[in-house]
Amino acid sequence: MGITKLEKGQFLHKAGQGKVESVEVVIKGSIQISNAYSSINCNVGGFIGIVENPGDPYAYNYEALEETSVYSYPFNSPDDLPKIIKSNPKIAPILAAQSSEIAAKTCAVYEKQYDDALQEYEQIMADYADYPSLCIKVGEIAKSFPELDELIPPEKSEKIPNWVIDFSNSLKENEAVLKKTFYGLNIEFATGMIMTTYTIYKTISDQVLLLNEYRKVLKKKTSSFTSTIKAIKLKLADMERSENEGTEGSVTIVNALNTILVYSGVSGEIATKFEEQISAFKSNNNRYDSSDEARALRRNISTSFYEVFIPAFLRSLTDENIPIEVKMFFMFGFVDEELAGAKNTSILHNMAKAYVPDENGNVLTVYEWLKKIFMLEVEPSKNEFDQDWPSYLREQRSTGAISQDQLEAMQNNPQKRLDFEIHNLFALGNRMTFGRISSFVPVFDEQNVLRPLDMAYQTAAKVNGYYDMIRSIDYGVFCRQALYSNTEIGIPQVYYDDDITPYMILMPNVGSRASLWQEIEGKNRRTKARMLVSIFNTENTEETMIKLFGEFRWEMCKTEQGVHWNDVTDPSLTSMYCDYLQFYKKNSALSTENKEKLRTDLKKFSNNYKNVFIADYLSYIKFESAGSPRLNKVTREILFTFCPFAKAVREKNADNPQYKELFNHYSVRINNAAKPILNIIAKLNKDGIDVPEELTNQIEHLKK
Template sequence: MEKIKLSKGQVLHKKGDSVSTLEILLAGALTLTDGDDVEVNLGSGSIVGPAYAPAETYRFDYIAREESTLIVLDYESEDDIVEAVTGTPAIAPVIAAASMEAAVKMLNALSSAADSAAELCKDIKYNYNEYQFMCVQLQQQPENFVFISALAAPEPAGTTAGWEADLCRAFCDRRALLEKEFYPLDTTFCLATVMRAASIERKICGQLEDMLSFINNTKLIAKPFTEAFYAVKSRVDTNARSDSDAAPLIHNALDMILAFSGVDTDIADAFRKDIKTYTEVEDRWAKSDEMRRLRMSIADGFYRVYEAAFFKSMETSLIPAEVRMFFLFGFVDETLAGAANTEYLYRTAVGWENDPEGQILCLYDWLQKIYQGEAVPSKNEFDNDWPESLREDVRTGVLTQQQADELLVDNRAMVSFEIRNMFTSANKATYGRLASFVPVFNAQDVVRPLEKSIASPTLVRAAFDKVLAVDFGCFYRPTLTSFSEFKIPHFVYNAEVRPYVILMPNFGSRGLMWQEIEGMRRVTPAHMMLSIFHSEDLDATIVHMCALFRWEMCRRIQGVRYADISEPSLTSEYMNYLQFYRKNGYLSSDIKERIKLTLQKARNDYKTVFVADYEKYIQSEAYGMPKLNKIAREILFKYCTFSQRFRAERGHSPQYQPLMDRWNVAHNTRTHNLDLILRKIQRMNPDAVPAELLGEIKFVNL
């Protein structure tokens, strides 16, 4: 006899190991599991081993559910069970009670498995009828799956409803009374109870193993039919997609998604089990270690399934509605999402309208754009883009140069890079609550009606237009070119490059400015991310994202001199103002104190202060509600000048009159210079005026 301790998650016995010991659980808890559908929790006093004969093999894994202490005894014959109970009279009553509790839990597991087997057979037969009906709709000959007509669930085991089951449940119902008045009378009563429970468990283990084998074998045999069924259903859904008013009943959506993706059975089973467990949890925001591990496991499975399903969708134009909902919203299960939400998601998915300009995209469309070579992947968390990431892998020996050269133009590898880097990080960040994040759509996350939260391309574009109506130059950036044919070696003009806005499949609260350019070229679009269901004010979030873009783009243009006041820029002047505000004679003592408190609140992060001021500038100052001090207003007006409409409205106010006077001088000078260049070019060749010059003339008049 020896005493051992197990840490949480440590394996006591694995399925297939030989039985040679008995273990009495003194403290803690164990879990008996098949690794998939069956989980039976064993509490203090449970004895592991009597359900098997010596030298048999364990049919299940036994894993510590928490830190546990056990007594280990040799097990060579039934006499060792007798010795284990009678040799520990102080805890024999607890052992007896726990043995019957374990037997009842095994009975419940067997009953649940029998129900699952019956439900599986019922679903296959129902789907087969649906399959034949849909084939008629499509005017095609249905395949004949002979095994389905003969498919029948195993008869429920008599053990679950016989006298032995009643006996076990009666022992558990009367546990307190038995422990107080029956078991203490003689350890023989305890021993008899343990032996009876062990005998019942032996029967249950065999029946449970047979039931689980039936379920797994049936799924395997039915796989060809399942693929045929979902292929036909995809075509029916595609044909019906134009009729978005008809919302069919979504049933077994997860099975459809997994079947479409074609992921390995191990991945599919583990993901299905995790979703089932998560669905049954009441508080899905709980921060326990078990929930944290479950969320991590769900996230890992989700991204694997998403990647596999995406590549499968590139091979066919027939995408089931459930899979479309999965791509757009992270939907995986109708129970987890709720019936009303599921119906809304379906209607939104089938009626989804893409952005006509192709700049505001759901994640699926963005990945498709990368796959087709029309866009490049985003940077990863180390700020490396796709080529830089490959160079790093070559440097560290992960890849050879030849492999890196091949991957550089491999669009499939680019999509995988995007999913495993940007998608996994941005999906979590836009969600907002990092500690409770799961990538699947969950009814408990819906804190605002879906129809009021949807961030459709139309609404997102309208929100950006509101910002650009004030700060017209937000997405313009200075670009250098030359017109050698007109003897103009240097010409700086402003080019507008609208960002890509990628809608993450979650219900979140944050917007991200992921990167300001692609690679090293300044005339490439920024990448911004936003939840497709946004719980906060969409207009305010877009203003925040534009503020971040303004700051980061200026830093990119200025390079290492972004803080050098000798080279004036938005960042250098703003940082100089915040660093030396105490010495600024234009600021009153009250304003200086407010700036001090603002910096403390922002932890001396100048970008955070700028973003807050930019939001006030766009949302308040532009509409005649002064919120900024004189210096902040002057810098913002200089580099984020109001559009023509707001200059006319605010230009005569005391706060903006001096700023407008200075701006008019600079504007007239620039207009005059452009006019001179235009006249020069028109004299030389009036039909060949560069588009860059015409665009710049238009820009200065906005």
């Protein structure tokens, strides 16, 4: 032990090398203390190695920043530190001042280390959230990175409260005064200050090492994703550069219409007709005007489109290598690169190339939906006269259009089912979701792109996100009441709520509307609803979806109530709402302003009660749930009674006086509903009988 002299750049100790047996005091020059992520400088009077653990390898690097001298002392435990200080009474104030400075520097390092670690985590999660949409832009199929779902953000240690950091910073700010008037008064003051600050930066040093370890693990776990996202971003940058420089880039589609027509195998007459129609359409700058010629051309294109679509679809069922132009035709109605525009063609190409089906099977392109119809996986949808497939066949039989033998042959004939679906849900739904019915044309046209395609594009992830959003507010929106019975274990009958996620069918157009095609399949109330939305939605999609779910609420209630849907003696969402709107003028609970607003709303929606409800439902979900009142007292009570908020929303609005009484009544109602089920579960547990899943699910549902 004694004096050690160091040249500039020379290491006193290196991380991971040598055992900690001494602690040094800088008596000349300065030393940089560093690890992989941070560093601080220690000047004359500073302790070196004080945060290390005696007997362990060094955790930090100690490098001379200039010609430096240090004095070494044996270091077996922190108890050695007071002895070292008291053996140097003359320089004790300098040691104390430097110790308080190091404490402040260590606090700053900890704050920066935490901020950097949090920023790294947030950047990775932001990239992870953007990854699917970036893959779509560059035309790559998104890979799965389940390890990223397990990541958690760094946490600030409870061992370092804010007062510690404030105290250390205050010592640094008042260093000159303390050094002159306090540290020199008594050796015990200096010793106490050094040991206090030692405890602070020893604790912080340990937490910094934990943050370092967190960052190392984070880097290791995300290395595969980081490499992937970096490559995706480079590819996207190259594409944008090519676009800005006016070069073609990597996507080249030429004469797409010919490829589609050849693939479909339609007759030369149909092919020539469709080519001429598309040529005339794209050469007309006023192709959406209301002239007879323009309207006739749009109608003819619609007819020819489906004549080409059907044979192309049938061929694709046995083709594992469908041309990308044909995929774009099926997904987006794309037929011509000039009509779509070069930029849009490139985007559509990449979207089709990157498309991945919904793993839950709830969100489907129209191509995937028609495939399910053809494969007899689902029944064809209702037609414009509200007839399902069996009803339509029976009606055809009763009018003599087909015989009984033909009816039986057609019932499960894939081709007949496909034709029915294409001429009803596809053709009519495509027109409805487009929004401007009189201007509808089923082919992709650049003139209809009113919003960036990547923003308008509805993916399975986006739609499932809207399902999650509505459930987080109106948790019972997709629930149907079902009956469970098992007399063998003593359960005669128990009603429970069955949550059934609807189908969302993505129509191949750039449109502004969504539509509820049917709320159930046939007569079975426990089947999925069928909803339609444009694959490129040009409106506020969140509001569009909320309105769609509101429409489902209304129609599902009508279906469940049957002929009593507007009978106020059988209380339901529709009956109570109809009664409220029909007799609002006599309702004493409504103010004059409320009544005037209702009169205006009814006039605005042409006395259509459903549309008034949908507008109120939008306000209820979007504003009332956030604590911003938009509805009158009567509307609020009806909506909350039949569309109650989820638990998290109720808790957030617990102090809202407009809802407090409603929440209290609801809690009583839920407890009363849960009590008999809990009694059954308790009895089954007592008898050692497995509790049916329906009962446990219902209790979990009621907890929401």
